[in-house]
Amino acid sequence: MASGTPLPKNVLVFGATGVIGKYIIQELYNARSSFGKIGFFTSKSTAETKAGDVNGWKAKGVEVIVGDVNSEDDVNKAYKGYDVVISALGRNAIAAQIPLIKLAESAPSIKYFYPSEYGTDIEYGPASATEKPHQFKLQVRKYIRENTKKLKFTYLVTGPYSDMFFSPAGKDERIGSFNITEKKATLLGTGNEKISFTTMRDVGRLLVAALETPTTSHERTLKVNSFTTTGKEALAEFEKQTGAKWEVSYTPLDALKKVEKEAWEKDSPHKTSATLRRIWLEGGTLYNVRSNGEIGFEGKEETLEGHVREIIAKHDGV
Structure with missing residues (x-):
C-alpha cells in the first residue's frame, strides 16, 4: 500500500x-x-x-x-x-x-x-x-x-468464468460444451489453444x-x-475424475466464426457468447x-x- x-x-x-x-x-x-x-x-x-x-x-x-x-x-x-x-x-x-x-x-x-x-x-x-x-x-x-x-x-x-465454460452450452453446443451428465464435450479450435x-x-x-x-x-x-489450460487438458481432467471416456467433437476456429456471424444475423441469444469464445480462442485472455x-x-x-x-x-x- x-x-x-x-x-x-x-x-x-x-x-x-x-x-x-x-x-x-x-x-x-x-x-x-x-x-x-x-x-x-x-x-x-x-x-x-x-x-x-x-x-x-x-x-x-x-x-x-x-x-x-x-x-x-x-x-x-x-x-x-x-x-x-x-x-x-x-x-x-x-x-x-x-x-x-x-x-x-x-x-x-x-x-x-x-x-x-x-x-x-x-x-x-x-x-x-x-x-x-x-x-x-x-x-x-x-x-x-x-x-x-x-x-x-x-x-x-x-x-472467462470457468464455471460457465465447463458446463453444457444449452441449445448450441457448437460454441463449446462440457456435459457431465452425458459425458460429452465440444472443444473449440484444435483443443490445444490456451485460455486463461x-x-x-x-x-x-x-x-x-x-x-x-x-x-x-x-x-x-x-x-x-485462476489458471491457464487447454480444452484437451480440461477434458482429460474431467475424464480422470469421472472415471469415464467422454464423447468428443470439435468446432474449428473458422467454423466458430461462421456460427458467430450467423448468431448476430439472427439475433440469437448465443451471439455474445459466440464472439467472446472466438476472442478467447484467438488468444485474447x-x-x-x-x-x-x-x-x-x-x-x-x-x-x-x-x-x-x-x-x-x-x-x-x-
Whole structure:
C-alpha cells in the first residue's frame, strides 16, 4: 500500500444478487474483518423476488438499501457513509454505470469505484475497439477518462468464468460444451489453444485482494486469473475424475466464426457468447504478466483440478 493511501473500509455493492455479484458479496462478507461496513443496493422488485437471499444478508449484518437505481436521490442517499462502490451490474445494464459514476464523483465520501469489468479484456489490442460485446464497457471507460478527476477506478479484468465454460452450452453446443451428465464435450479450435480462466469464487477473492491493495492512480487495470489450460487438458481432467471416456467433437476456429456471424444475423441469444469464445480462442485472455502478484494473490488461486472436482460435486449434489 502506498504511504498515506487509506484502505477502503465501507463497501457498497450494486448487483450483489446477480450472477457474479453473489460471489462478490460472499467474499466481502468472508473478509468482513477487513471492512467497517458492507452493504448493497437493490431494487424493490429484486428485494421481493429474492427475498430469501436479501433477508439472509440482512440477518448477517449486511446493510440492504432498497431503491431505484435510476433515481439520483436514492443513489445519493445510498452513497452516504460509504467510501468505495463496487458495480457487479450485468452486461445488459453496463451503461447504467455512467450515472452512478457521475453521482459518485460528486459524492463527498466516495473515493474508489470498481466498474463491472469482470470478463474479457476490452482493450487487449487494436481489434478490441470494434468487438460488439465490448461497446458498453468501452463507453464507460471513455466517460471515466473524460469526466472524472476525484475518484480512483480499478478495472478487475478476469477473463472467462470457468464455471460457465465447463458446463453444457444449452441449445448450441457448437460454441463449446462440457456435459457431465452425458459425458460429452465440444472443444473449440484444435483443443490445444490456451485460455486463461477465473473461477467465480476467485473473482470475489481477487476483488477483496484488490480492495486490500488500494491505488493512488486515477485508473488501475488488474488482469487476473485462476489458471491457464487447454480444452484437451480440461477434458482429460474431467475424464480422470469421472472415471469415464467422454464423447468428443470439435468446432474449428473458422467454423466458430461462421456460427458467430450467423448468431448476430439472427439475433440469437448465443451471439455474445459466440464472439467472446472466438476472442478467447484467438488468444485474447493471454497476457505477458498477470496482476495476481500485484495484489498479493499469487499462489492462492483455485486450480483446474480443484475446480473440476467442485463442478462434479455440485452436479452430483454433494
